Amino acid sequence: MSSIDYNQIMSIGIYGSAIGLILIGLYAVLLKKHLTKIVIGLSIIDAGIHLLFVAIGYIDKGTAPIFSPKGIEMMAQGKTMVDPVPQALVLTAIVIGFVVTAVALSLVIRLYRHNKTARIDQIKSLKW
Amino acid sequence: MKKILVIFMLAVIGYSLGTSFSTIKFGENRIGDPKEEKNVAAFYLNKTPDELSVANVITAIVVNYRGFDTLGEVSVLFLAATGLGSILYRRRKKGEHPEVITKPASQLLQSGSKLIYPAILVLGAYVFIHGHLTPGGGFQGGAIIATGLLLMMMAYKDFEIRHNVLTWVESIAGITFVSLGLTGLVYGKSFLENFLPTGNINDVVSGGIIPIIYIAVGFKVAAELAGVLETLLSNKEND
Numbered sequence: 001m002s003s004i005d006y007n008q009i010m011s012i013g014i015y016g017s018a019i020g021l022i023l024i025g026l027y028a029v030l031l032k033k034h035l036t037k038i039v040i041g042l043s044i045i046d047a048g049i050h051l052l053f054v055a056i057g058y059i060d061k062g063t064a065p066i067f068s069p070k071g072i073e074m075m076a077q078g079k080t081m082v083d084p085v086p087q088a089l090v091l092t093a094i095v096i097g098f099v100v101t102a103v104a105l106s107l108v109i110r111l112y113r114h115n116k117t118a119r120i121d122q123i124k125s126l127k128w
Numbered sequence: 129m130k131k132i133l134v135i136f137m138l139a140v141i142g143y144s145l146g147t148s149f150s151t152i153k154f155g156e157n158r159i160g161d162p163k164e165e166k167n168v169a170a171f172y173l174n175k176t177p178d179e180l181s182v183a184n185v186i187t188a189i190v191v192n193y194r195g196f197d198t199l200g201e202v203s204v205l206f207l208a209a210t211g212l213g214s215i216l217y218r219r220r221k222k223g224e225h226p227e228v229i230t231k232p233a234s235q236l237l238q239s240g241s242k243l244i245y246p247a248i249l250v251l252g253a254y255v256f257i258h259g260h261l262t263p264g265g266g267f268q269g270g271a272i273i274a275t276g277l278l279l280m281m282m283a284y285k286d287f288e289i290r291h292n293v294l295t296w297v298e299s300i301a302g303i304t305f306v307s308l309g310l311t312g313l314v315y316g317k318s319f320l321e322n323f324l325p326t327g328n329i330n331d332v333v334s335g336g337i338i339p340i341i342y343i344a345v346g347f348k349v350a351a352e353l354a355g356v357l358e359t360l361l362s363n364k365e366n367d
Contacts, residue, residue: 011154019145023138030134052149057169060155065185066263067177067329080157081185083169088189092201095267099208102356106215109360113218 007060014055021048035108035118039101046097050090057083181326182260182335190265191338191345195320199305202348206298209355216359233283241283248276256346260335266342270349277354281361289358294351301348308337308344 021044028041062082063074075081112118115125160166162173176188190198255262256269280287312321320337327334 007153007155011150014154015146015149019142019149022145023142026138026141027134031131055154056152058155059157059159062157064263065173066261067183067185068261069330071183080159081162081173083159084172084185084189085169088186088194091186091190091265091267092197095201096204099204102208102360103211103215105360106212110215 015052018048018051018055021045021051024048033119033121035111035120036105038120039104039108042104043097043101046093046100050093050097053086053090053093057086059083177329179326180322180335180338181329182338183330184260184262184265187260187265187338187342188335191260191341192320192322195309195341198345199309202302202305202345205349205352206302209352209359212356212359232285237283241279245276245280248279249273252276252346252350256342257339258332259342259346260338261330261332266345267349269346270351271353273346273350274353274357277350278357281357289354291355291358294355294358298348298351298355301344301351304344305341305348308341312337 025041025043025045025048028044029038032038032041059080059082062080063071065081065084065087067075071081108118111123115123117123158167159169159173162170165171165174172185172189172193176182176185180188180192182188182192252269252272254269255264255272256266259265259269277289281289309320312323313319315321315323320341322336322338324336326336333339
């Protein structure tokens, strides 16, 4: 009984915080006026999705998927390793997230240099 | 008004995500016994220690089983470095120097970064050389080395990374990656096939081509990140 409760609390906590991060990032992207804050919002969405991926791959009482001497010993005791595929995908996604952030920031710098402001409500050429 | 609409929309998105993910049980064993190879994860967990003698399963997936994907990922990084250079390109006026920071850094930052800088480089090299044994690898080690370079760029305004050196390091690392893959195609059946002896698990020299590729990836990522940081920092607004 107690283990079920523990699992439920963990699932609500981790899925909840991951979805919460995604929502916070979306809020920043949709409502903030400063371009740098929008880019920060995109990174927060990234972080939430990564957390969601790794949480789906988790196995109860699993060890890290590394066959170090300690890991081999724990495998011999009947413990399982967590799913390595989401972790490898997240490793790819982190790099792509970095690239997206860098290119977005460079576009922000370019816009700032052109318009002398980084607030989207003050950029006149957006209005018609 | 807009704010209320956005919050309502976020509530709808959050509710639908929450209900769909609450059906996935947290911590459930979906792999089963790795020996039975019922799914992809079990296949990787079963095959990695015997076939490749690599301790870190994630490294085996990223560099060997999905190595072609990693090649694409590294070229996306290269694309970002090139794209930043072309987006932020600005012709220098006469007598204008590519100054990084106008104010000199404080004494504390200067002496501290001089002390820490070699240690950061050694840590980065350790992380990508032991990428097949411990958590970490080429991308992480390269990022650590780039942070060391960023520290020096912030502390000393005349600290300059020559773009020639970065380009050479990047090109040699990329050529190493691709030529190892092509050699696998010549000696084996597929691109990036392991053609070197795999050795014993948990040795530093084990896993065939995987450590070589990860060291190349580490150098390439470090050079690319340093190039990105240098481009972003050296574009001073002065008009």
